[in-house]
Amino acid sequence: MKFNPADDIQDLQYFGEFGGVNPSISDSSTYTFLSAKTMFDTFEGNADGCYLYSRHSSPSNLYLGQALAAMEGTEAANVSASGMGAISPTLLQLCGSGDHIVSSRTIYGGTYAFLKNFCPRLGIKTTFVDITKMDKVEAAITPDTKVLYCETVSNPLLEIADIASLSKIAKKHNLKLVVDNTFSPLSVSPAKLGADIVIHSLTKYINGSSDTLGGVTCASQEFIDSLRNVNNGANMLLGPTMDSLRSASVMKNLRTLHIRMKQHSQNAMYLAEHFEKDGLKVVYPGLKSHSGHHLYANMINPEYGFGGMITLDVGTLDKANELMELMQSRKLGYLAVSLGFYKTLFSAPGTSTSSEIPIEEQEEIGLTDGLIRFSIGLDNNIERTYQMMKDCMTELEILKMESAIN
Numbered sequence: 290m291k292f293n294p295a296d297d298i299q300d301l302q303y304f305g306e307f308g309g310v311n312p313s314i315s316d317s318s319t320y321t322f323l324s325a326k327t328m329f330d331t332f333e334g335n336a337d338g339c340y341l342y343s344r345h346s347s348p349s350n351l352y353l354g355q356a357l358a359a360m361e362g363t364e365a366a367n368v369s370a371s372g373m374g375a376i377s378p379t380l381l382q383l384c385g386s387g388d389h390i391v392s393s394r395t396i397y398g399g400t401y402a403f404l405k406n407f408c409p410r411l412g413i414k415t416t417f418v419d420i421t422k423m424d425k426v427e428a429a430i431t432p433d434t435k436v437l438y439c440e441t442v443s444n445p446l447l448e449i450a451d452i453a454s455l456s457k458i459a460k461k462h463n464l465k466l467v468v469d470n471t472f473s474p475l476s477v478s479p480a481k482l483g484a485d486i487v488i489h490s491l492t493k494y495i496n497g498s499s500d501t502l503g504g505v506t507c508a509s510q511e512f513i514d515s516l517r518n519v520n521n522g523a524n525m526l527l528g529p530t531m532d533s534l535r536s537a538s539v540m541k542n543l544r545t546l547h548i549r550m551k552q553h554s555q556n557a558m559y560l561a562e563h564f565e566k567d568g569l570k571v572v573y574p575g576l577k578s579h580s581g582h583h584l585y586a587n588m589i590n591p592e593y594g595f596g597g598m599i600t601l602d603v604g605t606l607d608k609a610n611e612l613m614e615l616m617q618s619r620k621l622g623y624l625a626v627s628l629g630f631y632k633t634l635f636s637a638p639g640t641s642t643s644s645e646i647p648i649e650e651q652e653e654i655g656l657t658d659g660l661i662r663f664s665i666g667l668d669n670n671i672e673r674t675y676q677m678m679k680d681c682m683t684e685l686e687i688l689k690m691e692s693a694i695n
């Protein structure tokens with residue numbers, strides 16, 4: 290049977306201490322041992338089912354990790370306190386002084402800043418490339434390269450990475466392919482396409498209620514063990530540990546992810562199709578006009594659709610700001626960064642989430658001034674939302690009168 294990530298999450302069962310339908314929350318930082326010998330074995334990593342100290346692991350974090358490993362089809366996973374708390378330690382576990390990374394140039398602003406500004410202090414260099422051009426990717430690889438890094442759907446330009454082809458290049462040059470799958474949980478299963486390590490910011494779709502940060506690294510048991518190693522594990526030693534109360538709440542939200550993703554995708558598709566018909570400059574991977582549409586259509590688990598992210602170019606930053614303020618006053622969404630909330634969120638990436646990228650580079654990658662990034666919400670009546678958004682655009686003359694009448 291074909292891999293379906295939601296089924297694998299559905300089949301996991303954890304009972305609480307008193308038979309509860311939710312697992313008990315491990316509300317402890319430290320754990321007792323009946324015998325001193327077991328404590329020593331736990332330190333050495335040889336005592337299964339024993340816990341030492343919650344920075345290393347806790348029952349609640351292991352439950353959530355197992356569920357996310359099931360979702361991505363990897364052997365194991367390690368949760369952390371934020372997406373960056375998963376990304377930075379993962380890359381530092383894979384690379385040291387003298388090593389080199391080849392990364393997509395259109396990635397999350399924080400990851401870009403980490404690779405560009407922080408990693409060089411540790412002697413790790415990065416070459417940024419257009420990830421959709423396989424010849425450019427391969428040409429950037431040097432004998433020091435250890436990692437190939439990309440996002441399945443890039444932020445904010447929604448470029449699609451051909452994970453299967455990138456995996457072939459990674460295998461040929463003995464690199465680890467690390468994929469940030471934050472924009473496309475359930476829709477795409479990068480490990481099934483050949484990625485070695487899959488990362489998420491749980492802050493976005495997976496938690497989905499904009500009430501906490503969280504992150505996860507999904508990979509082989511061997512790599513996850515290395516992240517937690519008491520002597521040289523980046524997660525253990527840098528300490529970006531998620532709190533047990535939070536991992537329990539993220540776990541409960543994960544249960545509805547499949548329903549939410551379908552609704553996000555359906556709503557985004559409706560708006561993208563209608564905005565395009567209205568003659569607006571809209572980017573959405575579900576549209577045939579998107580350069581990565583065919584590639585993406587072949588990569589996704591179709592029932593979850595093309596995701597909830599849309600970008601719209603309204604010409605100038607002033608127009609973008611006016612439109613966002615008007616839409617917010619009409620209760621169509623919030624002028625806020627982040628994504629995956631029940632309510633639509635919109636922001637101008639050039640001055641917010643991607644402001645770490647210098648202006649010249651923003652221009653080069655097509656990140657224009659008038660670009661608005663939408664995370665489309667779970668609106669019950671998307672036709673009504675569309676009409677209201679269209680009214681805002683007509684009022685601000687983003688949409689000309691003729692098309693508004695049609």
Ligand SMILES: *Cc1c(COP(=O)(O)O)cnc(C)c1O
Pocket residue numbers: 371372373374397399400440444469471472490491492493502503504
């Ligand atoms: C938000 C985000 C991150 C960072 O996650 P945090 O939880 O904010 O640390 C990384 N990658 C992508 C694609 C994101 O959208």
